[in-house]
């Protein structure tokens with residue numbers, strides 16, 4: 001029996017979490033316990049690798065860490081690692097493999113965040129840093145994903161429903177009121193534009209919205225209601241400026257999840273690949289030391305480190 005111990009931290013303040021998520025941060029008001037991401041209520045459409053992942057585990061010796069190749073998480077992730085004395089040495093920006101000299105036998109692979117999660121599941125990566133929203137959407141509760149650190153203190157945003165401030169929605173201010181609107185029928189469902197096609201339907205179902213039709217787009221979703229394409233949107237919000245500028249509002253009970261950057265690992269890699277556990281400890285200790293130095297624990301007199309022990 002292998003015993004894995006992760007030192008945990010308490011985010012300050014704890015991330016509020018909606019009911020559909022058993023986000024580790026929500027399980028206890030003071031101590032954040034990271035375990036598997038378990039948000040799934042329905043069977044996952046992700047094909048979970050079986051024997052092939054095990055074969056790959058024996059095929060390569062190096063440990064692989066996936067980092068965002070571009071987008072808003074990319075430079076902040078490199079900055080965080082640098083602050084932890086884990087500078088990533090990349091020969092040139094178009095080369096997708098890099099090294100962290102302090103971590104021997106570790107390869108950094110730059111990938112799009114959603115691909116990092118997919119590759120953790122397929123066994124092609126062992127560790128990754130991405131937004132919790134991406135782990136939740138593309139991980140779909142797969143038990144092979146372990147949140148090693150769930151509060152890296154950047155990339156904060158929330159996945160939230162927004163509706164127009166005007167027209168039939170003028171007096172609608174909560175999900176409950178939205179669900180109770182008599183307009184939505186089988187023939188004329190509530191039309192929601194979102195890039196989160198797993199979390200969106202799941203949330204609507206759990207919140208009593210029966211007649212909902214989803215459409216998807218890669219960006220600028222806030223335009224959809226004014227264009228007449230959708231009644232509502234489900235998208236990431238941070239400052240709220242984009243919603244405001246497009247005459248949209250969030251509603252009570254409409255936050256699907258709170259997100260920030262997390263360190264996620266493949267449980268299979270942690271347990272089966274030589275060196276992954278030690279390397280994960282090394283990264284985690286450096287992250288903890290850095291975040292502690294930033295003073296994020298000062299508000300949590302109540303917060304203690306908790307040791308989570310996984311018996312596997």
Ligand SMILES: Nc1ncnc2c1ncn2[C@@H]1O[C@H](COP(=O)(O)OP(=O)(O)OP(=O)(O)O)[C@@H](O)[C@H]1O
Pocket residue numbers: 068070071072073112113114130131132133134155156157236237238239259260
């Ligand atoms: N206001 C925000 N809007 C979108 N994402 C945000 C915001 N604030 C933080 N994030 C985080 O940044 C991530 C988006 O990063 P990125 O810019 O790489 O996305 P993207 O380019 O839209 O992704 P892709 O093109 O691969 O679909 C989100 O998954 C989330 O974790």
Ligand SMILES: O=P(O)(O)OC[C@H]1O[C@H](OP(=O)(O)OP(=O)(O)O)[C@H](O)[C@@H]1O
Pocket residue numbers: 218219220221222235236237238239240241242243
């Ligand atoms: O609350 P705010 O601070 O205004 O941020 C929210 C906006 O930022 C993101 O879009 P992004 O800038 O990535 O552009 P996109 O719509 O093309 O994806 C997100 O999809 C929202 O549209």
